[in-house]
Amino acid sequence: MNHYDLIVVGSGPAGRRAAIQAAKLEKKVLVVEQGKRVGGVSVHTGTIPSKTIRETALNLSGWRERGFYGRSYRVKQEISADDLRRRLLITLDHEVEVLEHQFARNRVQSIRGHASFVTPDTMLIVKDDGEELHVQGTSILLAVGTKPYRPETIPFDGKTVVDSDELLDLEDLPRSIVVIGAGVIGIEYATIFSALDIAVTVIDPKPAILDFIDREIVEDFIYQLRDRNMKLLLGQKAEKVEKLDNGKVSVTLDNGRRVLTDMVLFSAGRMGATDTLNLAAAGLEADSRGRLKVNPETFQTSVPHIFAAGDVIGFPSLASTSMEQGRIAARVAVGTIAMEPQKYFPYGIYAVPEISTCGLTEEEVKERGIRYEIGIARFRETSRGHIMGLDTGLLKLIFSMKTRRLLGVHIVGEGATELVHIGQAVLNLKGTVEYFVENTFNYPTLAEAYKIAGLDAWNRMGERPKEAPVATAQSLDPATSDTKKAASK
Template sequence: MVQFDLVVVGSGPAGRRAAIQAAKLGKKVLVIEQGKRVGGVSVHTGTIPSKTLRETALNLTGWRERGFYGRAYRVKQEISAEDLRRRLLITLDHEVEVLEHQFARNRVQHMRGKASFVDPTTLQVIKDDGESLQITGTSILLAVGTKPFRPSYMPFDGKTVIDSDELLDIQELPRSLAVIGAGVIGIEYATIFSALDTAVTLIDPKSTMLDFIDHEIVEDFTYQLRDRNMKLHLGQKAEKVEKQADGKVHITLDSGRVVIVEMVLFAAGRMGATDTLNLEAAGLTADNRGRLSVNPETFQTSVPNIYAAGDVVGFPSLASTSMEQGRIAARVAVGAIAKEPPKFFPYGIYAVPEISTCGLTEEEVKQRGIPYECGIARFRETSRGHIMGLESGLLKLIFSLKTRRLLGVHIVGEGATELVHIGQAVLNLKGTVEYFVENTFNYPTLAEAYKIAGLDASNRMGDVEEKTVTAVSV
C-alpha cells in the first residue's frame, strides 16, 4: 500500500496539468495511465492527431494557395495515408517527450496500468505484467477522458465502417466518405477529407449544426462547405448501414435516400471512459454517457475527496478548458486557494475553414434583451487577405449600445483560432469599441480585421461624444 497526497487517473490535458500543479505545491503526486504512453486521448487519438492531420492535409494539397493558382493546384499530386501518418508520428513522439520531461522535472511519479476503486480513497491498479497493487490517495482526481460512442447497430470493422480513433490507422484514403454526426469531431474530419479531395457526405438527424456558435458564422461556414461540393444531409437520420460485397457501404436515410460510399466515419458522440473504474465502490454514479457530475467551481464530485475534470465532466470538452479544470481541481484538492478563471474562454473548431468564438452570440444577446450593434470585417477586405489569396473569412464583433463594451467575437476563416485571442483579451478586460477604433494594428495582418469591424460597428453606433456612456454592467 502506497500513500499519495493526490492520485490522478489519466494523463490527458486535465490530468497532467493537475499533477504538475499539485507537485509545484510540494505534494506527493502519482499519475496512473492505462495507455502505452502518457498523454491520454488528447495526444494519441484526439486533439493533437486531428490537428496534425489537418495541417498536413492543407500543406500537401496546397489548399492555402488555391486562391491564386486555382482549385486544381496541389503541392503533392498523389497523397497517401502514409504521408499523413508520417508527420503524425513525429508530432506524437515530440508531445510524449515533452510531457515525460515535465513529469520528471516536477517529480511527478507515473505508472502504467488500469485503475479501479476499492473504496473512496483506494485504487486497485493492474499493471501490464499482471502485477496488482493498491494505491491510496488523500485526494483522487479522475481525468479519464472519453472514448467514441459505438452503438451496437453500427457494423464497425476498422476498415470501411470506423470510429474517430480508428480513422488514424486507415491504410488508404477513401475516394468517398460519409460522416455520420455533425458535431465538432464529425465536422472537423469531414472538412479535412474534403480538403484532400475526397467526396464527403455529412449526415445528421438534426436540421442544424453547431448550435452553440453564432448563427451568422455557421451560415457563412455552411456556404463554404456547399461551395466546394460537400453534401449536407441535415435533418436526416441514418437508419441502416450495410456493407456490400463490392466493398462499398450503403447508408439508407429515413428520407428514403441511399448514400453509397467507400468508407463511413461514425462520429455521433463520445462516452466517458468510466466503465472500468468500479465507481460504485467509491459511491459514485455516472450518467448514461459515462460522464460525472461535479461542482463547476471546485470540480468536486458527490464524494468529498474525489474530483473529476476534463472531457469526462462534459461540455465544453476542450483541451484548453480541461487544463484549467485540472489545475483548479488540484489546488482545491490539496487545500490551496483557487481563483475562478475569467468568465469568457475561446472555443476553437479546427475545421477547414477554422471557426473560433468567445463571448456571447448574437442569439444570446437577443435572448437577454441587450440593445446591441455588430461590426463585420471580411478577410478579403484586408491587404493581408489579398496577399494570402483569401477569398473567404469573416470576423464579427458584437457590442452593447449602452456601454459600448465588446460582448462577443466570432470568426470563421484562416487563423481564426489564433485571431480570437485579441477579442478574448478585450472581452475579459471589459474593453469597448473604442479600443479597436483608436489602436493601431500591424499592417498588413489579418488582425487588422478587428479595426475594420470596430469601425463598422462604431459607424453604426454613432460617435461616442454624442452620447453619455455610463459604466454600468451589461
C-alpha cells in the same frame, strides 16, 4: 500500501495539468495511465492527431495557395494515408517526450496500468504484466477522458466503417466518405477529407449544425462547404449501415434515401471512459453517457475528496478548458486557494475553414434583451488577405449600445483560432468599441480585421457622447508634461 496526496487517473490535458500543479505545491503525486504512453486521448487519438492531420492535409494539398493557382493546384499529386501518418508520428513522439520531461522535472510519479476503486480512497492498479498494486490517496482526480460511442447496430470493422480513433490507422484514403454525426469531431474530419478532394457527405438528424456557434458564422461556414461540393444531409437520420459484397458501404436514411460510399466515419458522440473504474465502490455513479457530475467551481464530485475534470464531465470538452479545470481541481484538492477563472474563454473548431468564438452570440444577446450593434470585417478587405489569396473569412464583433462594451467575437476563416485571443482579451478586460477604433494594429495582418469591424460598428453606433476629459498615458508622462510647460513659457 503507498500513500499519495493526489492520485490522478488519466494523463490527458486535465490530468497532466493537475499533477504538475500539485507537484509544484510540493505534494506527492501519482499519475496512472492505462495507455501505452502518457498523454491520454488528447495526444494519441484526439486533439493533437486531428490537428496534425489537418495541417498536413492543407500543406500537401496546396489548399492555402488555391486562391492564386486554382482549385486543381496540389503540392503533392498523390497523397496517401502514410503521408498523413508520417508527420503525425513525429508530432506525437515530441508531445510525449515533452510531457515525460515535465513529469520528471516536477517529480511526478507515473504508472502504466488500469486503475479501479476498492474503497473511496483506495485504488487497485493492474499493470500490463499482471502485477497488482494498491494505492491510497488523500484526494483522487478522475481525468479519464472519453471514447467514441459505438452502437451495436453499426458494423465497425476498422477499415470501411470506422470511428474517429480507428481513422488514424487507415492504410488507404477512400475516394468517398460518409460522416454520420455533424458534431465538432465529425465536421473537422469531414472538412479535412474534403480539402483532400475526397467526396464527402455529412448526415445528421438535427436540422442545424454547431448550434452553440453564432448563426451568421455557421451560415457563412456552410456556404463555403457547399461551394466546394460537400453534401450536408441535415434533419435526416442514418437508420441502417451495411457493408456490401463489392466493398462499398450503404447508408439508408429514415426518408428512404440510400447513399453509397467507400467508407463511413461514425462520429455521433462520445462516452465517458468510466465503465471500468468500479465507481460503485467509491459511492459514485455516472450518467447514461458515462459522464460524472461535479461542482463547476471546485470540480468535486458527490464524494468531496474525489474530483473529476476534462471531457469526462461534459461540455465544453476542450483541451484548453480541461487544463484549467485540472489546475483548479488540484489546488482545491491539496487545500490551496484557486483563483476564479476568467469569465470568457475561446472555443476553437479546427475545421477547414477554422471557426473560433468567444463571448455571447447574437442569438444570446437578443434573448437577454440587450440593445446591440454589430461590426463585420471580411478578410478579403485586408491587405494581408490579398497577399494570402483569401476570398473568404469573416470576423464579427457584437457591442452593447448602452455601455459600448464588446459582448462577443466570432470568426470563420484562416487563422481564426489564433485571432480570437485579441477579442478574448478585450472581453475579459471589459473593453469598448473605441479600443478597436483607436488602437494600432500591425500592417499588413489579418488582425487588422478587428479595426475594420470596429469602425463598421462605430459608424453605426455614432460617436460616444461627450464626457469629462480622460487622462491619457501621454498627459500623465512627466517628460511630456515638462516639455509642454517649457514650450508654453
